[in-house]
Amino acid sequence: xxxxxSRHKVVTVTDIAKSCGVSRATVSLVLRGSPLVHADTxxxxxxxxxxxRYVYNRAAANLRRQTSSSVALxxxxxxxxxxxxxxxxxxxxxxxxxxxxxxGSTAESPERQEAVLASLVEHxxxxxxxxxxxxxxxxxxxxxxxxxxxxxxxxRELSGHDWDFLALDNQRGARLATEHLLALGHRxxxxxxxxxxxxxxxxxxxxxxEAMRAAGIEPEPGWLVESxxxxxxAAARTAQLLERAPGSTAAVCYNDNVAFGLMLGLRARxxxxxxxxxxxxxxDISEAALSTPPLxxxxxxxxxxxxxxxEMLLDRVREPDxxxxxxxAPVQLMVRGSCGESMQ
Amino acid sequence: xxxxxSRHKVVTVTDIAKSCGVSRATVSLVLRGSPLVHADTxxxxxxxxxxxRYVYNRAAANLRRQTSSSVALxxxxxxxxxxxxxxxxxxxxxxxxxxxxxxGSTAESPERQEAVLASLVEHxxxxxxxxxxxxxxxxxxxxxxxxxxxxxxxxRELSGHDWDFLALDNQRGARLATEHLLALGHRxxxxxxxxxxxxxxxxxxxxxxEAMRAAGIEPEPGWLVESxxxxxxAAARTAQLLERAPGSTAAVCYNDNVAFGLMLGLRARxxxxxxxxxxxxxxDISEAALSTPPLxxxxxxxxxxxxxxxEMLLDRVREPDxxxxxxxAPVQLMVRGSCGESMQ
DNA sequence: CTGAAAGCGCTTACAG
DNA sequence: CTGAAAGCGCTTACAG
Numbered sequence: 228x229x230x231x232x233s234r235h236k237v238v239t240v241t242d243i244a245k246s247c248g249v250s251r252a253t254v255s256l257v258l259r260g261s262p263l264v265h266a267d268t269x270x271x272x273x274x275x276x277x278x279x280r281y282v283y284n285r286a287a288a289n290l291r292r293q294t295s296s297s298v299a300l301x302x303x304x305x306x307x308x309x310x311x312x313x314x315x316x317x318x319x320x321x322x323x324x325x326x327x328x329x330x331g332s333t334a335e336s337p338e339r340q341e342a343v344l345a346s347l348v349e350h351x352x353x354x355x356x357x358x359x360x361x362x363x364x365x366x367x368x369x370x371x372x373x374x375x376x377x378x379x380x381x382x383r384e385l386s387g388h389d390w391d392f393l394a395l396d397n398q399r400g401a402r403l404a405t406e407h408l409l410a411l412g413h414r415x416x417x418x419x420x421x422x423x424x425x426x427x428x429x430x431x432x433x434x435x436x437e438a439m440r441a442a443g444i445e446p447e448p449g450w451l452v453e454s455x456x457x458x459x460x461a462a463a464r465t466a467q468l469l470e471r472a473p474g475s476t477a478a479v480c481y482n483d484n485v486a487f488g489l490m491l492g493l494r495a496r497x498x499x500x501x502x503x504x505x506x507x508x509x510x511d512i513s514e515a516a517l518s519t520p521p522l523x524x525x526x527x528x529x530x531x532x533x534x535x536x537x538e539m540l541l542d543r544v545r546e547p548d549x550x551x552x553x554x555x556a557p558v559q560l561m562v563r564g565s566c567g568e569s570m571q
Numbered sequence: 572x573x574x575x576x577s578r579h580k581v582v583t584v585t586d587i588a589k590s591c592g593v594s595r596a597t598v599s600l601v602l603r604g605s606p607l608v609h610a611d612t613x614x615x616x617x618x619x620x621x622x623x624r625y626v627y628n629r630a631a632a633n634l635r636r637q638t639s640s641s642v643a644l645x646x647x648x649x650x651x652x653x654x655x656x657x658x659x660x661x662x663x664x665x666x667x668x669x670x671x672x673x674x675g676s677t678a679e680s681p682e683r684q685e686a687v688l689a690s691l692v693e694h695x696x697x698x699x700x701x702x703x704x705x706x707x708x709x710x711x712x713x714x715x716x717x718x719x720x721x722x723x724x725x726x727r728e729l730s731g732h733d734w735d736f737l738a739l740d741n742q743r744g745a746r747l748a749t750e751h752l753l754a755l756g757h758r759x760x761x762x763x764x765x766x767x768x769x770x771x772x773x774x775x776x777x778x779x780x781e782a783m784r785a786a787g788i789e790p791e792p793g794w795l796v797e798s799x800x801x802x803x804x805a806a807a808r809t810a811q812l813l814e815r816a817p818g819s820t821a822a823v824c825y826n827d828n829v830a831f832g833l834m835l836g837l838r839a840r841x842x843x844x845x846x847x848x849x850x851x852x853x854x855d856i857s858e859a860a861l862s863t864p865p866l867x868x869x870x871x872x873x874x875x876x877x878x879x880x881x882e883m884l885l886d887r888v889r890e891p892d893x894x895x896x897x898x899x900a901p902v903q904l905m906v907r908g909s910c911g912e913s914m915q
Numbered sequence: 916c917t918g919a920a921a922g923c924g925c926t927t928a929c930a931g
Numbered sequence: 932c933t934g935a936a937a938g939c940g941c942t943t944a945c946a947g
Contacts, residue, residue: 237930237940239939239940240940240941240942241940241941249917249918250917250918250919251918251940251941251942252917252918252919252942252943253916253917253918254918255941255942255943256917256942258941259942262939263916263917264916265916265917268916268917280717280720281939282692282693283693283941284634284693284695284939284940284941285694285695285941286633286634286692286694286695286940286941287634287923287939287940287941287942288940288942289630289923289941290628290630290631290634290923290924290925290939290940290941291923291941291942291943292852292923292941292942292943293923296694297673297694300674305655305656305658305659305662306652306655306659306874307655308650308652308655311649311650311655311658312649312650313653314649314674314676315649315650315653315676318649318674318675318676319676319678322675322686322687322690325690327673327674327675327690327691327694328673328674328675329641329671329672329673329674330644330658330662330671330672330673330674331662331666331671331672332658332659332662332663334659334663342666343666346666346669347671348626349626349627349628349629350629350630350640350641350671351628351629360917373624375626414945426722427770449726452789458861472759480931487861491861514858517835519838528649549662581924583923583924583925584924584926585924585925586924593933593934594933594934594935595924595925595926595934595935596926596927596933596934596935597932597933597934599925599926599927600933601932602925603926607932607933608932608933609932609933612932612933627925628923628924628925629925630924630925631923631924631925631939632924632926633924633925633939634923634924634925634939634940634941635924635925635926635927635938635939636925636926636927636939675916737938754920
């Protein structure tokens with residue numbers, strides 16, 4: 228333990244009670260806004276609270292009442308603007324519900340994630356919002372968290388739990404993007420980027436395949452090319468895409484970073500993204516609207532997701548025994564200039 | 572209060588003590604790793620802790636010991652990757668120090684900031700790391716926080732307090748950028764963007780002026796053009812810059828967003844950024860390395876800043892009476908292609 | 916409407 | 932080496 232004694236003597240209900248000549252119980256009732264206490268007494272006590280700059284000790288109250296006023300938020304990658312914005316939304320909504328956010332970031336490390344959760348659990352949050360690290364061990368998480376408190380899982384599916392789950396509508400998003408390209412006349416459309424074993428990538432591929440097949444096109448195996456979900460790797464794999472999907476005129480990309488990476492790769496090969504090769508993204512990061520050409524992509528509103536996650540968790544805290552929920556956050560196609568619209 | 576009763580009966584030291592036939596004191600000593608307890612007893616107790624899946628209640632321990640194991644982190648804008656990365660650094664370092672992070676985000680609203688702080692203070696953190704909202708009221712903050720606990724202010728100067736302060740080396744950064752442009756032969760160099768009344772903007776202008784004067788150039792008033800620190804506004808004010816600083820061949824921009832906005836504005840006027848008009852940024856956001864041309868800018872390593880902030884605060888917690896510190900985080904010039912290097 | 920007493924889960928002198 | 936007792940700051944029946 229590195230914790231340290233506090234430096235200043237703190238004012239307690241006992242101090243206030245003494246100064247006012249009432250009991251601690253009365254002060255407590257005033258603090259909690261009880262109608263039982265006489266208006267005059269209340270006024271006297273409130274004046275004294277202010278005068279002595281009393282600060283409520285919520286930890287003590289929580290201990291006595293067997294309650295919690297915090298929620299733990301565990302984020303896999305806070306340096307990703309999507310998750311940062313999500314965290315901001317969570318914090319905002321929790322604050323409105325008078326809860327405080329206990330933050331933990333795991334940097335995509337399952338080991339750190341377990342350590343972080345073990346530490347947070349000791350602070351007895353009312354519940355946990357978990358955006359899991361890649362390759363999380365669902366069984367180990369079950370062990371750490373048990374059925375001790377409500378858990379809401381965000382974004383990445385975790386196998387075999389009965390926790391609430393909130394995710395983007397990945398499948399629908401990819402379907403919308405693909406349909407948009409089809410409507411523009413593209414036929415040989417690739418699906419580019421992402422790790423095929425991640426749940427979000429699987430779902431986006433599914434949406435892509437669905438749209439293609441509905442249009443009577445059976446994508447060839449070579450049209451599916453994996454990459455890390457980063458710009459650099461996507462750029463590096465552009466050659467692979469062009470080689471394995473010859474004659475393709477468009478790609479539905481796993482996300483915006485992949486799309487921008489592909490655009491870099493195309494340019495390096497003298498292919499003009501947008502007019503000569505259509506590209507779609509996923510996420511609508513801030514660059515998407517500002518790049519040249521601006522990127523057609525799916526807006527996901529991470530802040531709204533965060534608010535939704537907080538509300539789902541608080542619902543669960545209020546109703547621990549309601550059946551587990553699976554909720555999908557809507558995505559919205561943002562049509563911009565990267566799909567050769569000008570070709571039409 | 573929205574807090575809710577916890578749903579499961581929780582295992583306490585009393586339960587463990589009973590099961591093992593020892594006193595609660597002994598269990599407590601085992602938990603805290605005291606060497607006083609006999610190895611056999613320890614083993615028995617530890618087995619029982621595991622068997623019953625005991626979870627330490629840190630809040631209760633903190634109450635009894637008059638300690639705290641949390642630090643509040645209040646961030647003005649979590650959706651800005653710079654601050655998100657800073658938060659990640661803080662959380663990382665606090666975690667290593669066995670502290671948990673209480674997050675609060677204020678969305679640049681001084682009112683929200685006061686509400687958030689008032690709420691966090693009730694959770695009795697060991698200290699507060701505050702990245703203030705714009706136009707924060709230093710006096711009001713003093714009132715909310717008092718001398719109750721250590722505060723570290725990050726990034727934005729707050730007038731008239733005796734709190735620790737950590738900021739980027741804004742002046743040096745802008746000086747380095749300006750010197751780089753001067754070395755490339757530029758003479759009519761503008762300073763573009765930012766709100767002139769913000770402390771960071773003031774410091775960056777100062778660095779710019781310092782470098783210019785050292786080179787024997789007195790910038791004309793028209794060479795200083797304000798804008799919001801956003802891409803959109805910067806793009807919109809490009810005309811103003813070209814008009815007020817005619818013949819200028821370069822601009823030191825307040826930050827990367829402004830620089831990218833200016834690049835957009837230049838292109839829209841048929842001026843090629845980099846080769847025809849040199850531009851520098853500040854922040855080194857991820858796009859800086861990837862844009863065409865890549866942006867010469869100052870790297871600030873927000874994660875490192877975050878770690879530094881956490882360490883400064885924990886030092887202060889350990890030594891409440893040490894003199895207040897003002898620390899400046901180093902910045903590093905990243906020379907890339909936006910300054911017409913190819914002209915040389 | 917107000918007060919005395921017990922207790923939330925933990926720790927810490929103090930005896931033994 | 933171990934246990935009984937007091938207490939951190941709060942709340943909550945229960946009397947009055």
